[in-house]
Each structure stands twice: as structure tokens, then as C-alpha cells.
Amino acid sequence: MAMSNNLTAIVNFIALLCSIPIIGAGIWLASKPDNECIHMFRWPVILIGFLILLVSLAGFVGAYWYKEGLLAFYLFCMAVLIVLLLSLLIFSFVVTRPDGSYSVPGRAYKEYRLGGFSGWLRDHVVNSGNWGKIRNCLTDSDVCIKLGQGDYITADQFFMAHISPLQSGCCKPPTICGYGFTNPTMWVNPSNPTADPDCYAWSNDQSQLCYNCNSCKAGLLGNLRREWRKANIILIVTVVVLIWVYVIACSAFKNAQTEDLFRRYKQGWV
Secondary structure (H helix, E strand, C coil): CHHHHHHHHHHHHHHHHHHHHHHHHHHHHHHCHHHHHCHHHCCHHHHHHHHHHHHHHHHHHHHHCCCHHHHHHHHHHHHHHHHHHHHHHHHHHHHHCCCCEEECCCCCCEEECHHHCCHHHHHHCCCHHHHHHHHHHHHHCCHHHHHHCCCCCCHHHHHCCCCCHHHHHHCCCCHHHCCEEEECCEEECCCCCCCCCHHHHCCCCCCCCCCCCHHHHHHHHHHHHHHHHHHHHHHHHHHHHHHHHHHHHHHHHHHHHHHHHHHHHHCCCC
């Protein structure tokens, strides 16, 4: 039984370590300017990571001192958390699968169409009810300020820059409008102002820019998609390890119960 308990304690410790990259991925996502403005995306990963940390700690204590009730609680809670993490992964893959980006000739960066993203993201993130608060939050952020402070002296330097989807959508007008480059956040004299409604929404007022444009909403979704795709790589590896750890923990717990029953039988208690 001691051997089974030690094995369970070891795998619980591994599960505890697995919570660290999950929490780290959640903190990384929450620190991004777009996620700072969309509160519904900030906390799920961090919350699941901390719950896995606490449950794994409980399982480690239960295995080390062989608290059977605590071990059973650990196995139940860990199963629930693994299912939640898998559900979050599947959901994030589904809603971030459509890609609204498109290439622009002569530009290193991409631009973004709102209609190219999933309906769920459009309805729950950039709908009319949410966008006012998100827009104000983006305006107060330094996303476009950083772009304006970049070393882009000429138009060609800017056109070859690899800017973020959020900067592409919110800090400059769509290329199709034909605006002339002055600096990354100041554009003049559009040659094709009727090509897109966003052409009229653009303003050189640094508090306005293209924050009222559909391209800004699309750029926000593009940022979310890119960041969640990166975070999902970490989460996939972690959930595979957690499932492997959980299977071993279940087997060790079952063996410990069998050994305990056999020991009691030999002592004549059964």
C-alpha cells in the first residue's frame, strides 16, 4: 500500500506542476491589451489553473498520509476540471477557427474583415451593447500610441512593418480608402473614400482614429484569435499530461484499496 500511496503522491505532484503553465497562460492572456478590455476572456484559464493547483495539493496530502476520503475527492474534482479544460479547449478552437484576415498587396501586415470571424465572437464580443465600453478601453490603452512612436519615417518602412491585428484595424484606415501616409496614426487625402464605410469613420483625432470602424472590431477579434491559438498549444500539452497523470492516479488508488483489503483479510478482519 505504501508503494501505491507514494506513486499517487508523485503523480499528484506532477499534476500540481501542470497547473503552473495553465496559470501562466491565463496571466499572459489577461495581460494583453485586448483581453484587458474584454473581461469575459480574462479569468477562465486562470481560475481553472488555480483550481487544479488546489485539488492537486489536496490529492498530494491525501496520498502522502493516505486519507482515502481526500483521495476520492481529488479524483472526482480532477475529473471535473479535466472535462472543463477540454471543453474550454474545444470551444476556443471552434470559435477561433474562422480567420477574418486577408493580405494586402505591398503590405507586410494583414487587414481584417469582421464578417470573416465566427458569429459567436461577433455577437458576444463586438456587438453594439459591448463595443462602447471596449472602444473606450482601447482608446485609453497605449496600442496606437506605441505604433505612433515606432521608427516609421517613410511610408515604405511602415508598409513593411509587422503590426498586430489590433493596430492594423484600429490605428490606421483601411488600405482600400487610399489615404496618404503622414505617420502611422495620421493619414490624409483619401483617393477612394467611398470604397468602404470605414473610410468615413477614420479620424486623425488621436482619441478617435478608427476606433469606430468595423475594421477595429475585426482587428480586436484577430488579436484574440492569435493569442488564444498560442495559449491553446500550452493547454493541449498540459491537458494530455493531466489525463495521463489522472489515469495513473486512478490505478494507484484502486491498487491501494485492493492492498488494504487484502491486508485486512490476512489479519482476519474480513
